[in-house]
Amino acid sequence: xxxxxxxxxxxxxxxxxxxxxxxxxxxxxxxxxxxxxxxxxxxxxxxxxxxxxxxxxxxxxxxxxxxxxxxxxxxxxxxxxxxx
Amino acid sequence: xxxxxxxxxxxxxxxxxxxxxxxxxxxxxxxxxxxxxxxxxxxxxxxxxxxxxxxxxxxxxxxxxxxxxxxxxxxxxxxxxxxx
Amino acid sequence: xxxxxxxxxxxxxxxxxxxxxxxxxxxxxxxxxxxxxxxxxxxxxxxxxxxxxxxxxxxxxxxxxxxxxxxxxxxxxxxxxxxxxxxxxxxxxxxxxxxxxxxxxxxxxxxxxxxxxxxxxxxxxxxxxxxxxxxxxxxxxxxxxxxxxxxxx
Amino acid sequence: xxxxxxxxxxxxxxxxxxxxxxxxxxxxxxxxxxxxxxxxxxxxxxxxxxxxxxxxxxxxxxxxxxxxxxxxxxxxxxxxxxxxxxxxxxxxxxxxxxxxxxxxxxxxxxxxxxxxxxxxxxxxxxxxxxxxxxxxxxxxxxxxxxxxxxxxx
Numbered sequence: 001x002x003x004x005x006x007x008x009x010x011x012x013x014x015x016x017x018x019x020x021x022x023x024x025x026x027x028x029x030x031x032x033x034x035x036x037x038x039x040x041x042x043x044x045x046x047x048x049x050x051x052x053x054x055x056x057x058x059x060x061x062x063x064x065x066x067x068x069x070x071x072x073x074x075x076x077x078x079x080x081x082x083x084x
Numbered sequence: 085x086x087x088x089x090x091x092x093x094x095x096x097x098x099x100x101x102x103x104x105x106x107x108x109x110x111x112x113x114x115x116x117x118x119x120x121x122x123x124x125x126x127x128x129x130x131x132x133x134x135x136x137x138x139x140x141x142x143x144x145x146x147x148x149x150x151x152x153x154x155x156x157x158x159x160x161x162x163x164x165x166x167x168x
Numbered sequence: 169x170x171x172x173x174x175x176x177x178x179x180x181x182x183x184x185x186x187x188x189x190x191x192x193x194x195x196x197x198x199x200x201x202x203x204x205x206x207x208x209x210x211x212x213x214x215x216x217x218x219x220x221x222x223x224x225x226x227x228x229x230x231x232x233x234x235x236x237x238x239x240x241x242x243x244x245x246x247x248x249x250x251x252x253x254x255x256x257x258x259x260x261x262x263x264x265x266x267x268x269x270x271x272x273x274x275x276x277x278x279x280x281x282x283x284x285x286x287x288x289x290x291x292x293x294x295x296x297x298x299x300x301x302x303x304x305x306x307x308x309x310x311x312x313x314x315x316x317x318x319x320x321x
Numbered sequence: 322x323x324x325x326x327x328x329x330x331x332x333x334x335x336x337x338x339x340x341x342x343x344x345x346x347x348x349x350x351x352x353x354x355x356x357x358x359x360x361x362x363x364x365x366x367x368x369x370x371x372x373x374x375x376x377x378x379x380x381x382x383x384x385x386x387x388x389x390x391x392x393x394x395x396x397x398x399x400x401x402x403x404x405x406x407x408x409x410x411x412x413x414x415x416x417x418x419x420x421x422x423x424x425x426x427x428x429x430x431x432x433x434x435x436x437x438x439x440x441x442x443x444x445x446x447x448x449x450x451x452x453x454x455x456x457x458x459x460x461x462x463x464x465x466x467x468x469x470x471x472x473x474x
Contacts, residue, residue, distance in 0.1 A: 062443065084437060084441040093296070141292070162294070165288070166294050181334015181338075182334065191413070192412040205345060
């Protein structure tokens with residue numbers, strides 16, 4: 001399974017990436033799994049770890065960690081929004 | 085005691101007067117007294133009688149029937165407002 | 169803080185922009201425009217072809233200024249503008265403008281709605297509609313009294 | 322019902338008037354304009370000299386359209402317009418416009434405030450302020466979460 005991952009705002013700056021394309025191991029089934037998977041890279045990637053205030057969207061819709069990730073999904077991680 | 089009395093909107097049309105200057109008998113002390121005094125003229129003036137939905141102002145400020153009327157006051161009677 | 173009672177129409181863009189022009193401390197401008205509807209009484213089958221707004225010159229301005237002053241004691245506001253027209257108006261015409269500037273949107277929204285609710289029940293204006301059956305004075309609405317009463321708590 | 326996400330400024334008068342133009346069934350237009358304040362962090366002594374608004378192209382439009390659609394199911398609305406800017410903005414610049422047209426003012430006010438509250442917590446925009454100490458990402462405010470939560474009942 002391959003997904004595109006986007007990072008925005010302070011998270012983008014911290015990680016040094018705006019996007020990447022990832023091939024996921026079979027154990028990664030949900031958004032929460034993907035987030036833990038990325039956090040395990042260590043260093044700045046711990047910004048995605050449990051307890052950090054990170055929001056996520058799949059295919060441009062904000063969803064919770066229990067939602068399944070599918071092949072070719074566009075997944076995005078970002079801090080709480082501050083528009084308006 | 086002499087007061088100027090103004091009438092507005094549907095009340096003005098019903099009474100056929102937009103304003104008049106009145107010399108009040110000593111018994112008329114409050115706005116409520118003045119209203120009863122006028123209603124006693126009978127006919128269309130009963131539109132000012134008790135239980136009719138009439139609002140009033142003294143010197144351009146909306147007040148209740150208990151407020152005293154003073155010499156040279158500008159008193160106004162009108163239906164509930166419908167602007168905006 | 170400025171109040172106008174006038175026959176002339178007003179420019180919504182000019183009035184809204186004036187509330188924040190030249191200031192760097194205004195983060196929120198809430199406005200309201202009230203317009204003449206043709207279908208006011210459509211439930212009863214009568215279209216409104218025109219409307220005449222009567223007012224009590226002198227008291228109108230005073231009552232609007234009192235309402236604005238009350239709003240400025242309740243919320244932190246950086247500007248309030250109220251314009252109310254009188255005279256003959258056609259369906260689609262603007263009747264009233266209320267604009268409020270504040271640092272924060274909560275204050276701007278609340279104050280703008282407050283001014284409209286109080287204006288509806290306390291400012292001496294009366295509407296008479298022209299319909300195919302003739303002129304008809306608009307009745308005060310209980311809903312307006314309830315709306316104003318919300319702010320009394 | 323129309324949503325725009327753009328770098329360009331917008332004309333408040335044009336947008337407000339468009340909500341009722343050519344219609345005789347609109348009695349109320351409520352609008353909100355959000356602006357860049359220079360004193361955002363004045364409590365901490367830092368003036369804001371500029372701001373950059375980042376967004377998530379595609380999702381921004383979708384999220385605003387979802388919010389507008391939700392508003393139209395909750396209230397009787399005759400028009401909704403949302404414009405949100407991105408890119409570099411200076412103090413005093415307009416950021417966002419929300420305009421709502423309805424027959425009655427209660428619906429217009431509520432829907433306008435609802436759209437702003439949801440936009441503040443659900444539309445993917447992020448502000449970075451320039452201050453004398455450098456760039457600083459604006460923190461999300463608990464007050465915005467509370468404002469949005471009001472509508473969940």
